[in-house]
Amino acid sequence: MHPMVKPALRRAWRDRQTVQFGMTSAHAVTVGPVDTATGSFLGLLDGTRGLPLLREEARAMGLPDGRVDDLVERLTAAGLIDDATAGGAQADALRGRADVFDRLRPDLASLSVVHREPGGGARRLAARRAMRVQVRGAGRVGATVASVLAAAGVGRVEVLDGGCTERWDVAPGGLGAESVGGRRDVAARQLVRRAAPGRLPRAAESAGAAGDTGRGEPALSLVIVAPRDGTAAYAPDPVTAEPWLRSGTPHLYAGVVEATGVVGPLVLPGGSACAGCMALGRADRDPGWPRMLAQWRSGRGGPVPGCDIGLAASVAGLAAAHALSFLDGELPATTGVRWEVSMPLLDWRQEHMAPHRDCSCGAGGQTEGECASAAREPQDTMAG
Template identity: 70%
Template sequence: MHPMMKPALRRAWRDRQSVQFGVTPAHAVTLGPVDTATGALMELLDGTRGLPLLCEEARAMGLPDGRAEALVNRLTAAGLLDDPTAGGPAVAALRKRAAAHDRLRPDIASLSVIHPEPGGAAGRVAARRAIRLQVRGAGRVGASIAATLSAAGVGRVEVLDGGYTEPGDVAPGGLSAEAVGDRRDAAARRLVRRAAPDRPPRVAETQDPVGREPGLSLVVLAPRDGLAAYAPALQESEDWIAGGIPHLYTGVVEATGVVGPLVLPGCTACAGCMERGNADLDPGRGRLLAQWRSGRRRTVAACDVALATAVSGLAACHALSFLDGGAPASAGTRWEVSLPQLSWRAQRITPHLDCVCGAAGKTEREHTSAVAPTHATMNG
């Protein structure tokens, strides 16, 4: 082990005997009592020394035997230490791709704040390279999500959409003005490649031991028609459920942005649960949906570029949290934000007894434990 204080956490003496690591209340940790000599020893924890050398340095500073080991154990228990040599073969391979590693260093630093184990952050970023996901929709929201996930190190980001890029599809972080007139899917693929920290993984890098392609870890549904994200078609929802594919809905309709629900088939409430619940509360819902979806009028979709950018960023965060093994707040919940107030509000979706997804048969404990499945489960 080569102990290193997590560089992402700013360090400051709170008083003469305690040190605060981190600025924000969400992740700050205060450690004490810490004497001046131990504080000086902390300065040596920069990842360049193994534990034996640290012990020698501590003795040279006049510290008693065992002080270095005790400090390392204490800091590790508090989630304040990292190890630049940890993380296994995938992390070692990432370090060899120096340009990609440099691009992803800020992401690793960020993850180190929320994953306490040494090497845990680098391991999660390295694992993203083997992930395969789809973004369905290459408009202002979907293209930006695809580019962001690719830039975050996800190895295989597939974008599906039809038609040709229109001027209204152009957005910062998404399709460029130069792509207008090109096929949307082709333009989005170019965008994904440009955003990636390095070349896409070779097929052999992502196959399992018997040579099979990885399954989809996640599908992000970001249709250009925001209505299809706000009120998804039940047949499409049932197809994802039957395939056991986790999926996240997001988009902008009129002046409202939505992120969620993130659906874990059979475990959390799905779009079908949501629509059936809405129909129970509003008997006229079906008639409205039929008219909204009729397509009799061809109009420019209302999609504010700043709102679309905010929605795509939040959706990408939720997707990455799930892919890294976390439990984002969009699981079984829809988040909405509307102009001009811009106050996010959550709508918890209750599993519906008549829905084919089967989530209604789960207990609350089962719903909670299923939110963060392993990559093996997602890819299986």
């Protein structure tokens, strides 16, 4: 083990004997009492030394035997210690590629704060390389989501869309002006390659790590439905979702329609509300909704979507962050919930999407897993 105090947590002394790691209430921890020698020793916990060398240096500083092990144990229990060598073979391989690893250092720092156990951040970051995500839509929202996921280290990001890039598809972080007039799917693939940190893993490499589908490629970890016409995200089509429900593929909706952005719900097949549940629930509340929706789907949309660039960027960023949280093993706040925001006030609000008892997906008879997050005050831990 090469212990290091998590570098993303800012350090400050509250008083002469109490040090606080972390600024925000979500992750801050106070440590005390800390004497002068122990305070100096904390600077040696930078991941460059193993425990034997740390014990030798502690003795040279006058610290009693056993202090190093006790201190590391207490700091680890408080979620403050990472291990610069932990995370398994995939993490070691990632560290061996300096070009890729250096690009992802901020992501690793963030993951190390979120996941308390030593090596937890490196393990999750390395696991992303074997994952396959499909983004359905290459407009202002979908293309940006795809580029963010690729930049975050997701190994296989596929973008499905048809037609040619229009001038209004261009967006910062998404398709560039040079792609106008060319095929959207080709431009999206080029975007993903440019955004990725280093060479993308080959399909065979990813398949071996994430589970082969029988066609030499890993199974889909997640589908993100981000259509250029945000109607299909605001009121998703149950028929389109049927293959994902049958295969058990999680899917997340995101888009902008009529100056309103939506992120979610994240659908866990059989465990949370699906597109069919949402359609049945809306029809229960508004009997005229199915008739109107059929007209909107069959009619020609406007030539240019009402998709403000700032709103599109916000929706894409939030959708990508929730997708990454899910890929890293969490249940983000979009699980069974849709977050919605409208211009000009831009106040995010949430709507719980309840499974419908009449939907064939089966979620109506299950107990949904709920994810709740709450800010916590800085913890107190005695470290010396």
